Amino acid sequence: MKYRQINPIKQEPVKAVLVAIQVLILFALSGCSSVNPQRCDVSIRQSDETIIIGNLIRDASGSEYGAILVRDGHILDIGKINAIKSKAPNASVFDCSSSYISPGLINPHEHPDWSGGFPDPMTRPVYSHRDQWRGVAGPEYYKVEFERVEEDVQKFWIELRHLLSGTTTIAGSGGIEGLVKNAGGRPGDEERYFYLAEMETFPYGFDATEELSGFSCPLAPNESRDPRSHFLEFEDKPPYVPHIAEGTNCTAQIEGKFYLDYVSKNPERRYSLIHGVGLSRSDIERLKDLDVTLIWSPRSNVVLYGTTVDIPNALRAGARVAISTDWSYSGSYNLLEEFRCADHIDNTQWDDHLSESDYWRMATEHAAYSLDVEKLTGKLEQGLAADIMIFRKRTNDPFGDMVSSKVSDVIATFVDGELLSGYSGSFDLSKLPTQCSHRIGQHFICVDYAKDYSFSHEELLISNTNAVPLFSLDRQASCE
Ligand SMILES: [Zn+2]
Missing domain, CATH: 3.20.20.140 (Metal-dependent hydrolases)
Structure with a gap:
């Protein structure tokens, strides 16, 4: 990761209005699933270990309720919840029991x-x-x-x-x-x-x-x-x-x-x-x-x-x-x-x-x-990277639910064990790390802009008003 100094931006009035409009549009487009937001209960501790609980999709046969133990960005163990918790009693916990947990796409x-x-x-x-x-x-x-x-x-x-x-x-x-x-x-x-x-x-x-x-x-x-x-x-x-x-x-x-x-x-x-x-x-x-x-x-x-x-x-x-x-x-x-x-x-x-x-x-x-990385990522398996996607469970068929999922059904995405984005309605945002406070529509992203990027969250929003949107399918090519 290269770190660059941020250029402080002056929030001009016109710019502020444009950002506000962009935020409102994103909010309107970013999903209507707030009726039934499946919850992830979070407890963050001072620990290098994280436990993620939910319906784990480990192979094409379906899902199984259990827990994943993550350390240093990797899956250290997978198993029954009590067994995993007893191995790491001080770990941070994401309890997403009502949702599906898949390897990241x-x-x-x-x-x-x-x-x-x-x-x-x-x-x-x-x-x-x-x-x-x-x-x-x-x-x-x-x-x-x-x-x-x-x-x-x-x-x-x-x-x-x-x-x-x-x-x-x-x-x-x-x-x-x-x-x-x-x-x-x-x-x-x-x-x-x-x-x-x-x-x-x-x-x-x-x-x-x-x-x-x-x-x-x-x-x-x-x-x-x-x-x-x-x-x-x-x-x-x-x-x-x-x-x-x-x-x-x-x-x-x-x-x-x-x-x-x-x-x-x-x-x-x-x-x-x-x-x-x-x-x-x-x-x-x-x-x-x-x-x-x-x-x-x-x-x-x-x-x-x-x-x-x-x-x-x-x-x-x-x-x-x-x-x-x-x-x-x-x-x-x-x-x-x-x-x-x-x-x-x-x-x-x-x-x-x-x-x-x-x-x-x-x-x-x-x-x-x-990509020749099957021994590094792509499965919920011990030793692989903790690249994880959590999505809404609507039926007992995880694959059918995944194929019918929209962006608003994706509850959280972890890369190398780090929570990077999620659906706001599924979390108590006050319990998440401070870098997760950036809102985009009904979602949040976890980014330290000042440390890692040359632009701010506001500049991100304002610079992409004419780009392909994050949530809407406006003008996406047809599949017919
Ligand atoms: Zn191509």
Whole structure:
């Protein structure tokens, strides 16, 4: 964590009014669940140990009432409440007995520096390759509008959008320190990332259409080509997580085949594959044997290409599938929204092949595996990071409840054992640490701005009035 001196801001009258308006709008939009706010009773003690009590989701079979003991950011033990309490009688306690406790969600495909803006209203699902909407495949294709986010105060807002919805790790180039944990890295900037994952986004170049134009479909059996060599720069071979086969045309199909050919010849690291819309049926069937995790972004696929990967076929073939949002320009605003889009596609096109627990696994243990961090996070398991999402229990089906959850149903998010955000109505705010006093709508966030950031809470609110919102789904891309 880098610490920077805060610049004291003068609260000009106009600014104060704008902040007040922003706070009121956020309050109105941030949820209507206050009718039945499930409570978390908190007792904070001078202790390096924390106990979290509730209905623990440890695997896809359901939940079990119990307690988690956290020390130094890690899960030290899990078990019956009395047994855990007797092991740590002086621990701070979060008793969220009426709620579900899940591993924090892991989003293995975002673009934290490119996810602050609304979808271009001209976007139509008319493309057959990423190069077309990016404007490099020729003037006949409409180039979609998007822009990079430059300021930390904007990047903070983007990560906050994910944190408030229960996400504890995001993979993708960029982002800020603090809040969610970032996975990513290119040679030279790896210190910015909590988990190293090689992010040479487009290994066949920024113009794969041109680079692969010498090949045609179908390929001869022995035709192949390595991805651009510079994604191999990290000597310790962290997981490789590129965008591959993003589209439906021949170029996309060739990317998929060439990438899997490469993986088969170089098996000594963890590989994932973001998108894969253009994977041929036979290449989907290679994923399992090659141990390549498919990182699925259904909303973004449907918005740009009018279709998505045949996930039932991938699962039947034994492939591991993770789920992710992609960016705000074509994807979901948070992972909960991505669950809903995935479920909509599943119900309307695949005859309800997927179960709700499939989505939960895609966003926890499979997402962790896609980033080679499954021994570090992604499960409620002894020794793993205490990355935790607590959400409202409405029925006895934790996975159904999760898939229908909105941001206002997320009661708390812990990263490395630290409470970072929560739903105000579920807590006695006077009992929380002082850094949790920052209100956003009906939620609070726990941040020491003066110590860790160059902006204040008021500046955060005022700087993001035109960004993709934290709670509303205003202008989110459609999933139809
Ligand atoms: Zn992407």
